[in-house]
Amino acid sequence: MDILSMSACDLSRALSEKKVSALEVTQCYLKQIEEKEPSVSAYLTVDAKGAMDKAEEVDQRRAAGEALSPYAGIPIGVKDNICTKGLKTTCASRMLEHFVPPYDATVIERLRRLDMVILGKLNMDEFAMGSTTENSYFKVTKNPVSPDRVPGGSSGGSAAAVAALEAPLTLGSDTGGSIRQPAAFCGVVGVKPTYGTVSRYGLVAFASSLDQIGPLSRNVSDSAFLLNALAGHDPKDATSLSRDYDDFSKDIGKGVEGLRIALPREFFGEGLNQKVKEAVFSAAKTLESLGAKVEEVSFPSLSLALPAYYVLSSAEASSNLARFDGIRYGYRSENYSDMDSLYKKTRSEGFGAEVKRRIMLGTFALSSGYYDAYYKKALQVRSLLASDYQKIFEQCDVILSPVAPTTAYRIGEKTSDPMEMYLGDIYTVPVNIAGIPALSMPCGKDQNGLPIGLHLMGDFFSEPTLYRAAAALEKTQKGGSDDAFGL
Amino acid sequence: MLSDYEMVLGLEVHVELNTATKIFCGCAVSYGDEPNTHCCPVCMGFPGILPVLNQKVIEYAIKAGIATNCTIASYSKQDRKNYFYPDLPKAYQISQYDLPLCENGYLTIETENGPKRIGITRIHIEEDAGKLVHDPQKGTFIDCNRCGVPLIEIVSEPDMRSEKEADAYLRKLRSVIRYTGISECKMNEGAFRCDVNLSVRKKGETAFGTRTEMKNLNSFQFISKAISYEYQRQVAALEAGESIVQETRRFDRQTGKTFSMRGKENADDYRYFPDPDLPPIENDDAFLREIEASIPTLPDERKASWIEKYGLPAYDCEQLLEEKEIADYFETALKDCAYPKILSNLMLSEVFRLLPETGKIPVPPTDLAAIANMEGKEILSSSAAKKVLRECFETKERPEDIVQKRGLTQISDPELLLPFVLETIQENPKMVSDYQSGKTNAVKALMGSLMKKSGGKGNPKVLSSLLEDALSRL
Numbered sequence: 001m002d003i004l005s006m007s008a009c010d011l012s013r014a015l016s017e018k019k020v021s022a023l024e025v026t027q028c029y030l031k032q033i034e035e036k037e038p039s040v041s042a043y044l045t046v047d048a049k050g051a052m053d054k055a056e057e058v059d060q061r062r063a064a065g066e067a068l069s070p071y072a073g074i075p076i077g078v079k080d081n082i083c084t085k086g087l088k089t090t091c092a093s094r095m096l097e098h099f100v101p102p103y104d105a106t107v108i109e110r111l112r113r114l115d116m117v118i119l120g121k122l123n124m125d126e127f128a129m130g131s132t133t134e135n136s137y138f139k140v141t142k143n144p145v146s147p148d149r150v151p152g153g154s155s156g157g158s159a160a161a162v163a164a165l166e167a168p169l170t171l172g173s174d175t176g177g178s179i180r181q182p183a184a185f186c187g188v189v190g191v192k193p194t195y196g197t198v199s200r201y202g203l204v205a206f207a208s209s210l211d212q213i214g215p216l217s218r219n220v221s222d223s224a225f226l227l228n229a230l231a232g233h234d235p236k237d238a239t240s241l242s243r244d245y246d247d248f249s250k251d252i253g254k255g256v257e258g259l260r261i262a263l264p265r266e267f268f269g270e271g272l273n274q275k276v277k278e279a280v281f282s283a284a285k286t287l288e289s290l291g292a293k294v295e296e297v298s299f300p301s302l303s304l305a306l307p308a309y310y311v312l313s314s315a316e317a318s319s320n321l322a323r324f325d326g327i328r329y330g331y332r333s334e335n336y337s338d339m340d341s342l343y344k345k346t347r348s349e350g351f352g353a354e355v356k357r358r359i360m361l362g363t364f365a366l367s368s369g370y371y372d373a374y375y376k377k378a379l380q381v382r383s384l385l386a387s388d389y390q391k392i393f394e395q396c397d398v399i400l401s402p403v404a405p406t407t408a409y410r411i412g413e414k415t416s417d418p419m420e421m422y423l424g425d426i427y428t429v430p431v432n433i434a435g436i437p438a439l440s441m442p443c444g445k446d447q448n449g450l451p452i453g454l455h456l457m458g459d460f461f462s463e464p465t466l467y468r469a470a471a472a473l474e475k476t477q478k479g480g481s482d483d484a485f486g487l
Numbered sequence: 488m489l490s491d492y493e494m495v496l497g498l499e500v501h502v503e504l505n506t507a508t509k510i511f512c513g514c515a516v517s518y519g520d521e522p523n524t525h526c527c528p529v530c531m532g533f534p535g536i537l538p539v540l541n542q543k544v545i546e547y548a549i550k551a552g553i554a555t556n557c558t559i560a561s562y563s564k565q566d567r568k569n570y571f572y573p574d575l576p577k578a579y580q581i582s583q584y585d586l587p588l589c590e591n592g593y594l595t596i597e598t599e600n601g602p603k604r605i606g607i608t609r610i611h612i613e614e615d616a617g618k619l620v621h622d623p624q625k626g627t628f629i630d631c632n633r634c635g636v637p638l639i640e641i642v643s644e645p646d647m648r649s650e651k652e653a654d655a656y657l658r659k660l661r662s663v664i665r666y667t668g669i670s671e672c673k674m675n676e677g678a679f680r681c682d683v684n685l686s687v688r689k690k691g692e693t694a695f696g697t698r699t700e701m702k703n704l705n706s707f708q709f710i711s712k713a714i715s716y717e718y719q720r721q722v723a724a725l726e727a728g729e730s731i732v733q734e735t736r737r738f739d740r741q742t743g744k745t746f747s748m749r750g751k752e753n754a755d756d757y758r759y760f761p762d763p764d765l766p767p768i769e770n771d772d773a774f775l776r777e778i779e780a781s782i783p784t785l786p787d788e789r790k791a792s793w794i795e796k797y798g799l800p801a802y803d804c805e806q807l808l809e810e811k812e813i814a815d816y817f818e819t820a821l822k823d824c825a826y827p828k829i830l831s832n833l834m835l836s837e838v839f840r841l842l843p844e845t846g847k848i849p850v851p852p853t854d855l856a857a858i859a860n861m862e863g864k865e866i867l868s869s870s871a872a873k874k875v876l877r878e879c880f881e882t883k884e885r886p887e888d889i890v891q892k893r894g895l896t897q898i899s900d901p902e903l904l905l906p907f908v909l910e911t912i913q914e915n916p917k918m919v920s921d922y923q924s925g926k927t928n929a930v931k932a933l934m935g936s937l938m939k940k941s942g943g944k945g946n947p948k949v950l951s952s953l954l955e956d957a958l959s960r961l
Contacts (some may be wrong), residue, residue: 026612081535082535082743083535089534091534096534099534100892101528101533101534101535102528102533103528103533103536105535153780200535200537201535201536201537202535202536203535204534204535205534205535205764206684207763208763209763235539236537236539237537237539238537238538238539238765238766239537239539239763239764239765239766285650315760316760318758319569319578319579319758319760321580322569322571322577322579323532323534323576323577323578325571325573325578327573327576327629328531328532328533328629329533329534330578339573343571363758365759366569366758366759367756367758368756368758371758372758375760410659480566
């Protein structure tokens with residue numbers, strides 16, 4: 001049995017039918033990690049002992065006849081900004097280099113309750129700020145498709161681990177595209193759920209009103225499978241919605257007959273790579289050939305999304321990251337003379353350049369005298385974007401666009417110009433600002449063999465529809481396999 | 488010079504609410520416990536942790552708002568106030584900025600010139616910070632027990648013009664809050680602390696002067712002292728041709744003076760913005776009605792009924808109503824008492840003077856009523872009544888028994904008293920001749936001797952008329 005080639009859904013079946021043991025699966029992935037890490041560098045922490053202990057426990061309980069969840073024994077990797085009790089959670093920052101949380105994030109509690117096996121913690125841009133994972137204090141993760149390329153970011157480790165078969169599933173977080181863009185760059189599936197679907201408790205906050213945890217996986221069904229485990233109300237997160245969720249995979253396999261698909265022309269304008277554009281149009285044609293209705297629409301506020309995003313996210317970040325002051329936990333400078341210098345030196349030495357840039361930007365935007373011109377204006381753009389989306393969703397079910405204007409950058413290519421880097425987020429940030437769900441999936445490759453990402457956006461709680469459309473498209477890419485669980 | 492000026496006072500009062508748990512987590516609200524025994528990742532601001540608002544805090548703050556005649560917002564939100572300080576774990580305080588829970592209220596105080604309304608601008612909810620503990624040998628430590636203790640901040644209009652008015656407002660506010668049961672307002676524990684904003688201006692002027700702020704005063708005595716010192720300092724500065732600097736000043740209890748802490752030029756910019764972790768607060772009418780119904784009768788309502796039913800002076804009522812337990816006691820005693828004013832006098836003089844620190848009156852209200860009744864019926868003189876009351880406090884005996892045992896019953900029978908009068912006149916020829924030469928003070932002296940002669944038991948009214956009668960016949 002080739003464990004590595006099995007999807008999470010395959011593994012689930014094989015484990016419950018006792019065709020494979022949790023320990024075998026875990027050992028197989030730990031071995032793969034050992035082999036791949038020198039070239040990929042996706043993991044910051046590998047918890048081999050914790051993973052094996054858990055796997056053994058699952059096997060023993062299954063052997064004893066206990067009825068276990070369909071997730072029991074499936075390994076998973078976790079982005080390093082999601083708190084894991086007893087396991088270092090660094091946010092890829094010097095500031096939290098040795099931080100071991102005394103609590104689990106709610107999503108981790110859920111995974112543990114379902115008896116999933118946590119393999120380790122994944123690299124990212126420091127505090128989730130960046131689009132290449134080059135902003136990690138610890139290491140540069142390489143794109144498994146092409147080692148001289150970045151995996152995207154900020155959940156670069158999460159996407160690379162899935163692409164390099166170092167985990168069947170991973171968790172990422174998405175504030176402005178941080179799940180979807182690395183998924184696109186690495187050729188995997190990533191979903192940013194509707195804001196409030198997945199608890200943020202224990203996710204180290206970047207921008208609280210935009211952050212959302214979501215799944216990365218090799219295929220569409222695995223994504224829905226993992227989201228089923230993550231979604232649900234959490235009394236510990238006041239922004240988590242009080243709502244029951246259907247099976248997110250319920251519409252997979254239903255086809256796209258009659259599905260109304262929108263192509264907003266502003267998402268195909270200047271700066272978009274020709275190959276990426278062609279691939280997205282070709283995906284739209286495929287969907288049309290499967291019975292979907294495709295129409296061109298307008299999204300006039302797109303050009304305002306990026307500046308609004310950088311104001312809102314940086315403003316919130318400047319406040320969220322203020323707690324890293326060297327007083328209670330985390331890094332503390334060794335050379336300080338008084339309280340002010342303790343703060344200044346700790347924060348100057350503990351944070352990287354990009355984090356400091358955003359803190360400065362956000363602090364400025366909230367300062368007295370500038371609040372109305374920046375923060376308040378950005379809030380107005382927020383309602384404008386929401387209304388653009390709502391107008392489209394009155395006529396359409398899914399919006400199709402590229403995830404990013406280009407395929408994966410070369411390592412070091414964009415580090416010198418943050419503005420150019422920010423422009424890469426143009427198609428993903430409006431989704432977070434509006435709070436709607438979106439999915440990123442592969443839709444072909446460019447001339448260098450680099451994966452191109454397709455972006456499917458839907459109205460609040462439309463994840464089942466996104467999965468339905470994505471699965472139909474995926475089926476055409478995989479040569480017509482009818483197995484919803486197939487790779 | 489001082490008399491040319493008036494002070495303008497606005498007060499900001501922080502009240503710690505007595506909810507069982509903190510505002511955003513399940514830690515107990517406690518005072519004086521071992522440091523860092525009531526804290527958790529939430530109130531210590533650990534990474535990834537989120538606040539969830541304790542609904543009791545909303546309920547309590549609304550109670551305070553209703554009790555101070557405020558309008559309660561149907562839509563309100565919480566904001567972050569950003570600043571760095573080691574006792575503030577998140578480096579921001581969750582407070583309320585532009586949409587407070589309660590607005591536009593007032594309290595009525597009694598002044599020398601009658602009742603006066605003091606406006607209340609707003610009441611908002613917020614979390615308390617922790618405490619820094621300074622040890623001269625070991626350095627500074629942080630106690631997080633107080634982090635996240637729920638507070639309401641009550642901001643008054645600049646309506647007060649003297650330390651007396653400020654004192655009356657604060658006492659009234661504290662009383663009203665205590666009545667609602669949302670806080671014991673223990674000032675020594677910092678559960679009721681006051682920031683004083685003070686400016687001065689020439690009498691008759693309408694524009695405000697530049698104000699200074701004195702923070703975290705937690706005793707009525709210090710507040711009055713701080714106000715009076717700061718007022719004199721500002722007037723002296725203006726008279727010397729200096730201008731007042733807008734700044735925060737610290738009141739030093741040892742010296743009774745205020746000192747500059749920091750000027751406005753390096754004042755903090757708190758960068759308030761709506762807290763994205765907390766959804767807006769929405770209050771519907773049914774909820775507000777429910778809260779309103781749970782508020783007990785408040786001091787002003789009681790005052791009005793006491794004035795109407797018993798004819799008591801407003802000022803007396805104010806004193807008696809300040810502490811709810813005392814007011815309840817007085818009201819119970821009133822039920823068995825035919826002489827409300829005498830009862831009130833006994834309360835305000837002897838009971839208040841003898842009141843132990845616990846605030847509990849050791850004499851049953853029926854006994855106090857009995858003493859007042861005896862005084863009212865002239866069975867006891869007013870001084871004898873006080874004596875009986877003192878003995879009740881000490882011995883816990885019934886007043887009737889004390890009166891009997893000590894033979895304190897007042898003698899009002901003129902036939903029994905006349906011999907004392909005649910004897911006194913005989914024994915004090917000097918005073919009598921003084922009286923006859925027109926020195927009216929001599930009557931007082933004669934009355935003194937007369938009271939002494941009767942062993943303090945003679946009814947002063949009867950004695951006085953007998954004396955006057957006897958003197959006029961000489």
